Structure formats: structure tokens, C-alpha cells
Amino acid sequence: MSNEMKMTEIIAELERIDGLYERYQHLDRQMNGISGEKEKEDEALGNDVVLTLHEYREAQDEKFNAKKPSIAAPCLAAPPCAPEKPKDITAKNFFMASASGLVALGSFIIWCVLAALNSDSILVGLLSGLLTIVILGAAGYWFAVGSHKVTAVVEWQAKQAEWEKQQAEWEAAFNRAATEQESQRFLAECQTYDTAFLSLVDVCSKKYREEFARYEAGLEAIKDKYLKKLNDIHEEIQGVLTQLEQVTLIHSSLIPSAWRILNMLRTGRADTLKEAINLAADEERKDAEEAARQEEAMQQQRLMEQQAHDARMHNAAMERAAEEEARAMRAHNAAMERAAADQARAAERQAREAAKQTEMAKQQARDAQRAASARCARCANYSKCSYQVRQNAANCSAYTPK
């Protein structure tokens, strides 16, 4: 009887513990809900402030009408590109180059004069020989080196003259634009722009400070609004936790399993508290294992579904590819058939054309023969000619009109 009484007390205590624990969980959920609501209100307030600031900025931007400072366009236009200078030109080698051309030409003229004299003098002969050597040397240098340098310089001079004209125009335009007045205008534009921009920054910063103050005040109001509720719940939670801490019947780690232990005792599956705790722990482990198994099975199921989906997609893609290939093949065959039919029609048309040509040629031959016979009949010598000659009237050259 005393054992039964004791068991009744244990069950009553376990019911109380379970009730306290449920209450604790309920309060905890309530507290989380209230915190979530507060966070949402905080966020909504923040978004409202940001939106207000952006709208304010847009309105300010519309009012901002300062002209962007600009430099006169000719000052920013790059100068014309100068022609590339010929390389390796020094006073000495260019003198040699020009001189070689002149020497070769001069020597050649003198040599021609001497040759024209046709003198038997030894002096003239020696001079001619010497000039020949000079001509060969100077001309060799001229053709190998001198003419290249002279040509490069002459071409560069031509391009340089053109560039100098363009450069002079560029400089004139630049100097016209880069005046002191222009500089003053540019700096004045800069100052106007700076002033307008800094004013915009000032008014926007002021607006921001106002909005930030509103934001902070709003946060404070929201905090006050929820603080009382949270404090009440918090106090109640503390009370429940104090009662749970005072529990001596079971270890504090077993409090969440109190309902299981209670169930074991109520249904008679355990006779003592210790046995009920062990059974509850065992059941909890099994439940955990079952939950893990179910989770694994669900994962497997998801994996298989994904694989099946992938396979279906792959097959569908393969089918589409095969279908497209078949369609392409059919289109190709149809094109080939059309081409063959076109070719056959073209060949037939050509054959008909050839037959028509042949018929026309025959007709022309017949017409020619008829005309020749008629002409032969009108000939004065008709009666004198033999039958064979008359048959060959087309080639007859002895036609004499009657």
C-alpha cells in the first residue's frame, strides 16, 4: 500500500515536471515570436528611412542644374601626328650620300665629253680611265647607300612640310582657345559647380541627420513597446526555470524526457522509477535511430528521384537529338531528291532544245535547197546544166539571170 502511494506521488511529481517543462517551452516560443516581430518592425523602420533619404536625394538631384565645367575643345584635341624621322642621319653620312650622287653625275658628264673628243692623247686616255674608276666608285656608293638616305630625307621633308601646315593650324586654334578669358571662364564654372555640389551635400547631410534621429527615436519606441512584454515573459520563464532547478526526483538532463518516464509508469510498462528511466532512455535512443533511418531513407529517396529525373532528362535530350538528326537526314534526302529531279528536268530541257536546234537546222537546209533550186530555174543556163549540177545548185557560181 505504501509502495502504491509512493508510486502515486512519483507520478504526480512527474506530471508537475512535465507541465513545467511544457510551460517553459511555450514561453520560450512566445518570446522568440515577440523578438521576431520586433526585428521586423526595426527593419521596416530602417527601410522607410532609407527610402525617404533616396527620395529626398532624387528630388535634390532634379534641382541640381549646375553646368559641368568644360575646357575649350581645341585645347583637348591632340596635335597632328608628326611624320617619322629618317633614322641614322648624321651631317657626315648625309654629306657623303649627296656628294656621291653629284660626283657620279659630274664624272659621267666629263667622261662623255672626253669620249666625244675621240682623242689619241695619252693624257685624255689616263683621264678617261681615272674618271671611269671614279664613276664606278661614286655610283656604287650612291646606288648602295646614298640614294636610300637622300630618298628618305626628301620624302620626310615633303611629309614634314605638310605636317608643319597642319601643326600651324592646330597651334593657331589652340592659342585662340587657350586665352586668359577662357581660363577665367573655366575657373568660374568650376567654382559654380563646386558651390552647387557642396550645397547639395550639405542639405543632404542635414536631411540624413534628421532621418537618423527619427530612426533612432523609432528604434527606441519599438524597443519600449516590446520590452514590457518581453520582461513579463522573461520573469515567468525565470520562475519556471527556478522550479525546474528544484526538481530532485530525476536528473535535470532527464526533464525533457519526463513525459516518456511518466508514460512508462502509467501504462505499467515499468514498475519502478529506475526501470522507467532506463526504458525511456532506451525508447528515446530507438526513436532517435528511427528518425536517423527515416532521414537516411528520405535522402536515398531524394537521391534516387534526382537520378531518375536526370536519366529522364538525359533520355529526353537523346531523343530530341535523334529526332533532330532524323529530321536533318530527311531534309537532306529531300534536298538531294529535289536536286536530282532538277537535274533530270534540266537534262530533258537541254535534249528538247538540242532536238529543236537540229530540226531548225534541217529546216534551214531545206529552205536553202529550195531557194537554190528556184534560183537555178531562173538561170539562163538551166537547160544546159546536167541533173547532178542542178541538184548541187546551192554551190553553183555560174548563175546567169534569164
Next chain:
Amino acid sequence: MGFFYSPMKLVALLKSSSAIANATKINGATWYMSAAGKDAYQKATTPAQKTMFFFEYLTAISSDAKNREVLHKIAYVIAYAVEGSSLAYGSFPDILDPDKNPLVGYVKTHKLTATDHTAYGLTLLAALHGEKEANRYLKEEYKPYARLTYCEADGKVSDLYRVERAIISAFCTGFKGQYMPPYMYEIVESANTENEEGSKNA
């Protein structure tokens, strides 16, 4: 290529051999620092001549001389705002010294291969202010406008102001909006930065 020239033409070329040799000589970077370079610098009196002098010098020291537009704009900024100013590198020869004039130093040390001129403008401003982060001149959250020099209360403008505004107006014109870098201001971001800086200072 021609092999045949009139004797008169050859005589004329012969006479002007020295002048031609001088005219076809390509001046290296060191020439501009020499007495002949100084002479050329002093002879350049008009804005166009000054710009051309700096343009040719920048072309000589740059590894990307083909980017003529950018080199010309930098030469213009130097000729317009740096030359003759009270800046430490405002006169010859410091104006040509890459270690003293940050704009010349920029041309010597940077590749000029980008097509976006705004990027050049911002990096030039960074170089001018002795900073490495050109991003700070583009992103609103860094309040780039705060890094610029502004005119004084009496309306006077400093030499640095002229250089900055010439760079901005020459390079940072690609933006379609009303504001151009580094005039960038975003009300929320900028204010957040203000708060962060304020809390750091506190």
C-alpha cells in the same frame, strides 16, 4: 625609291647636310634636361608651344607613346596649371623631373593602355595627392569630393585647385550623369561613413 635627282637638288641637300642632320635627330628624355632642352623650353612662349614641348617630352619618356590623346591631355594640364605655378615643381627643371612632378612620374611609371579616360583622371588625382588608392576618388563611400581642394572664401583659387580641376575636366567627362568622379555623393552610404568615422574618432 628614287635613284635620280637633279644636280641642283643634290647641291641644295649637300649644303643643308648639318641642318637636316639636326632636324632628323630624335631627342631622348635627357635632351630635354640639357641646355638645348632648356633653350627649347624658354623659347616655347605660347600655350600651344608649351603644351607641345611637354607633349614631346612625355612622348619621349612614356613606354606607351602611341596613346597620344592621354599624353596630350596630361601635357595640357602641365602647361596650363603646373607650369609657372608656385607648386614645388612649377618651374624648369623640376617640372620635368619624374621624382618631383607627380604627373610626369605617373607617365613614366604607368602603362597607358586603358581606354577609359576617367580611370586616368582618378589615378592622376591620386598621384597628385600622393595617394596610392585611386578607388578612393571613384567610390561614394570614400567621399571623394572631400579630397579635393576648394576655393577660398574670398574666391581665390590655389595652384593645386587649378591642376585638380584641369585633370577632372580633361579626363573625367565620360559619365553621363550630372555628377562626375570625384564629385560622387551617395546620401546613405556617405552618411554611414560619417558615422563610422565619428565612432572611430570617439
